[in-house]
Amino acid sequence: SSSSPPRLAVRGLTKRFGGLLAVNGCSFEVEAGSVVGLIGPNGSGKSTVFNLITNLLHADGGEVLHDGVPIGGLSLHKVARRGIGRTFQEVKIFRELDVWENLGLAALGRGLTDWQDRATSLMADFKFSHLKHETGENLSIGQQRLLEVAMQLLVQPGLLLLDEPLAGVHPVVRDTIADIIRDQRRQGRAILLIEHDMRFVMDLSDRVVVMDHGEKIADGPPSEIRANEQVIEALLGA
Ligand code: ADP
Numbered sequence: 287s288s289s290s291p292p293r294l295a296v297r298g299l300t301k302r303f304g305g306l307l308a309v310n311g312c313s314f315e316v317e318a319g320s321v322v323g324l325i326g327p328n329g330s331g332k333s334t335v336f337n338l339i340t341n342l343l344h345a346d347g348g349e350v351l352h353d354g355v356p357i358g359g360l361s362l363h364k365v366a367r368r369g370i371g372r373t374f375q376e377v378k379i380f381r382e383l384d385v386w387e388n389l390g391l392a393a394l395g396r397g398l399t400d401w402q403d404r405a406t407s408l409m410a411d412f413k414f415s416h417l418k419h420e421t422g423e424n425l426s427i428g429q430q431r432l433l434e435v436a437m438q439l440l441v442q443p444g445l446l447l448l449d450e451p452l453a454g455v456h457p458v459v460r461d462t463i464a465d466i467i468r469d470q471r472r473q474g475r476a477i478l479l480i481e482h483d484m485r486f487v488m489d490l491s492d493r494v495v496v497m498d499h500g501e502k503i504a505d506g507p508p509s510e511i512r513a514n515e516q517v518i519e520a521l522l523g524a
């Protein structure tokens with residue numbers, strides 16, 4: 287509702303790498319029960335925004351508010367414990383362990399003890415119950431991405447950050463990922479989605495934020511973003 291703070295608010299977020307302004311005064315919000323697409327050319331600062339939200343990197347300026355609470359000073363662990371889940375552009379799973387062991391370790395890392403039933407139902411939802419004892423490195427990229435999402439969803443995070451979940455993924459898995467995102471939104475979660483596949487982003491997002499050279503250049507509903515000349519130029523002229 288209008289009286290409660292957004293699930294995620296990024297205010298004037300700034301990050302330098304030496305002389306490079308990777309993120310320059312970015313501000314946007316993600317409401318609970320909505321999907322926000324975060325798009326822009328390669329190197330425009332999208333993944334860095336995720337690293338700043340989760341405190342994998344420390345910002346040089348600005349702040350991040352989760353349910354109205356500033357989280358910039360928190361450890362990685364405390365950010366996760368608040369209910370912020372995140373997947374990586376380069377999948378992070380334990381490649382030498384099987385699917386079930388990966389889920390178990392994710393649960394352990396979040397202090398979950400009663401995780402087995404939830405893990406079983408997530409595997410069924412994600413259509414990989416048959417892969418329970420398959421080793422991580424034997425999974426396809428799409429299955430690895432699904433496993434990474436399942437590892438994050440064990441704790442039912444209120445905010446989910448997905449970094450290029452479709453990269454390298456088979457079309458069948460792509461539909462499963464779309465279903466998962468819609469289902470999470472229906473359950474009131476806030477989702478911030480980095481993805482290069484424009485059709486996917488435009489179909490799924492309630493709002494789209496566009497970055498170019500570290501700056502936000504547009505923020506609006508997909509219909510508006512599609513028609514924005516500056517956006518088209520940034521995406522085509524990269
Ligand atoms: P995107 O995800 O939009 O492709 P990134 O956020 O990964 O972009 O990168 C933004 C810019 O910051 C790029 O020029 C990238 O090379 C640089 N960059 C990202 N992470 C680091 C880092 N840890 N150290 C130095 N430069 C970085």
Ligand code: MG
Nearest residue numbers: 332333334375
């Ligand atoms: Mg990236």
